[in-house]
Amino acid sequence: MEQSERLAASLSEEGRYRLLVEAVVDYAIYMLDPAGIVTSWNPGAERVKGYAASEIIGQHFSRFYTEEDRAAGLPAKALETARTEGKFESENWRVRKDGSRFWAYVVIDPIRAPDGGIVGFAKVTRDLTERRDAQLVLERTREALVQSQKMDALGQLTGGIAHDFNNLLMAVLGSLELMRKRLPDDPKLLALHENAVKGAERGRALTNRMLAFARRKEAVAEAVSVPALVRGMTELIQRSLGPAYDIELRFPLVDRPVLSDANQLEMALLNLVVNARDAMYDGGRIVIALREEAVTGPDDRRLQPGSYLCLSVSDTGIGMDEETLRRAVEPFFTTKGIGKGTGLGLSMVHGIAERSGGRFMLRSRAGEGTVAELWLPAADRAALDEEARPAPQPSAPAGLVVLAVDDDPLVLTNTVAMLEDMGHAALAAESGAEALDLLRRTSGIDVVVTDQAMPHMTGLQLAAEIARHWPDLPVLLATGYMPDPDGVPLDLPVLEKPFTEADLAARLGALVPPRSERLISFAGRVRRG
Structure with a gap:
């Protein structure tokens, strides 16, 4: 007989069971008496x-439970479930000897005597x-992926809508600007007219929010003095809030700038202030504060090491519960009434x-208010001084021949009217292919102003062909929606839609230096083959 067989034959059933249990090291297997006292380990x-066996045998098994579970009576409920239902099974937190917690899978089975009693x-x-x-990491990764895909889809949708809005606003604002020059002085x-312009400007502000959310709006990083920016906005902020709300500014004496886009920072601050106002139904005080802090290592804010300025907006309003706070920056999520909020402010x-x-x-x-903190990297003071120096404005050239390209007839008509009002000769094309055909058949064109988002041939593709x-022919890219702002060549100037006549004149002045004399008339210079 083999040695293993002789050993098995020599052991009683209880001995074989004990040998098996003692060999298991990945599972905690132990016995309890009917009251829950540990009898084996x-x-x-x-x-x-x-715990060593000598430390735990004779102790009640409830010591492995967390304090809150013991207070809820879970150990007794577990034994009662095993007694009445024949088995108890669960996953929950348990406590080790050193006080640390671990996630445990637990099974309790009753041991019955021949007469059926629990022993x-x-x-x-x-x-x-x-x-x-x-599993939690996997779930968080999956959730982050789904959220990323959702945000990308929303960004694409929002950017596309903003593009269409920009074209409409371009036509409306441009026409209103030209109309103002021709209106009689009738109050x-x-x-x-002023009311119409204000309405269109509100539409432009909404479009800018949508573009900022979609990350399709070109940001210009520059050194910005936050105190100067806020003080310059104080009147606008106060008008937005109304007389029932007070503004308190808490700024340090050291005016160190931040590195950000000034226009977008203004928009962000205005959003935060308006949200604070809406959280205080009966008026109150809004505190706008600024502080500087050096980040030296990893922390909960996930900021890279460096110097930062924290621009905060505090209110004493109704505050947010945990669920609302968790969803606050989700796009289109709002607690305001219908028509009172887009849900894009905080996500922007x-x-x-x-x-x-x-x-x-x-x-x-x-019930305790909200503090919104915008952490921005600090910039050098020298950079702010450099930004403060006014750049020389190029003088607008006169008598140019400009080819305007846009697939939207409303925008194209408006751009041509602006150019003619400035004293230029304007040619129009509704596609990239039509623009190239005009360039082949026409001499004397000084500059091309083209839209970006056009079917079949984009503005960038047209610029590459030109x-x-x-x-030697300069191209100005006019767009309110750039799918990939980083893909624009550095030497290609961009004019943001909706633009004014002054914006267009400044860009043309930078592209085409003014000529002291233009000896050839428009009609003579524009020759068609």
């Missing part, structure tokens, strides 16, 4: 829970902490902070 239990319980515990942590007509602020190399953080509790065949 295997090496796996010592490995999982940290004790067999308890098996497995440490699933690593598996649970891995009623001028008041209506979040996007501005991220693009600036900073972070946007919210702290709030229901550079290939007419390398």
